[in-house]
Amino acid sequence: MTRALKALAVSLAVCAAAAGSASASFPGRNGKIAYLWVGESAYRAGPTETNIRTVDPQTHVVRVLYDCPLRTDQGVPYTDCSLSAPSWAPDGSSFAFPLVRITPNFTGQPWRFDPALGLLNPRSGSYEEHLTAHQYADVAWSPAGDRLLLTRVLPESGPSAMPGIYLASLDRTELQQIGPALSQSPDWSSRGEIAFGHYRDRSCRPVCDEIYVTRVNGTPHRLIRGLGSTPSWSPRGTKLVFARRRRSVTNIYVVRRNGHGLRRVTRRGGYNPAWSPDGKWIAFIRNGNLLVVRPNGEDARRLVNGMSDQSLGEGPQVVALDWQALPRR
Secondary structure, three states, rough: OOOOHHHHHHHHHHHHHOOOOEOOOOOEEEEEEEEEEEEOOOOOOOOEEEEEEEEOOOOOOOEEEEEOOOEEOOOOEEEEEEEOOOEEEEOOOEEEEEEEEEEOOOOOOOOEEEEEEEEEEOOOOOOEEOOOOOEEEEEOOOOOOEEEEEEEEOOOOOOOOOOOEEEEEEEHOEEEEEEEEEEEEEEOOOOOOOOEEOOOOHHHHHOOOOEEEEOOOOOOOEEEOOOOEEEEEOOOEEEEEEEEEOOOEHHHHHHEEOOOEEOOOOOOEEEEEEEEOOOEEEEEEEOOOEEEOOOOOOOEEEEOOOEOOOOOOEEEEEEEEEEEEEOOO
16 A cells, blocks of 8 residues: 555544534533544645644633644654544543544555544543444433443445444443434433434435434434434433524524424524533534534634634634533532
8 A cells, every 4th residue: 555545544534533523511510611623634635633622611721631643654644543522421520532543554564443432531631442343423421421322333434334323331332222323413411311313314414414302212203393413402401402504504503302492593603512511501613613602692702713714614623522511519
């Protein structure tokens, strides 16, 4: 394999793992917002740096907590890992995230791409990483913090990939499938309900997803008519915030858990929303920037700047986020 093809393979792995998503906020005090940051690539369509960062909504201080930087060996740019969306545990002590561990080989042999699941405690600095049998795009915690929902990509990569949601124990053992194939971006509410996006059919991805709600061992039902993606439950599980694309523009909407009371929150674009633990803010992404806004659409402000060239949609950017719930004092 030529060096160019090797670099392309790394690029494809990065693109497959860097999925956008958001997770539920559990009740508590507002902590930090963890987000997936995709940095500059070595060249157009080349290997790309990814890292997980946090931003303090009050001070705007940003910390890099886990990094997969660009490296160079024998003139070949590469990265030895690629990260996906972080998700805070219900108690806010740690967050989980899927990743792909990349082992380069510059002797002409195939490179290794090993999927894994990481668990990081920012306060103590402890980190656990366990290899998994499948590659996952995102993760959501159960309200009790004892199980996970994982979006598995079937097959692992390529244009024909079909996502599916699986319930798993904390040791990463898959227990059962949740919802039908072509489902992704699950979110587990504090009431025990699971919301997720589901594509009507394979040919229309990624612009025809709808939002469904179910429980473990329950029958999924469509929440609202019309498109919707990346749902995130409010802290009490009474409402959902989600992204909806209409007339080539994606905006943020809020709806009650019974599907009634649909209301648009943003009008200048937004996607991948996540509710704050106190229920008073919604974090979301617009043009690679991280912003927060009130659920009524007021007081929007930017926390993190992304995309150096928004006209071309290029440059470093935020692609996924989750808001930490801290215990009440």
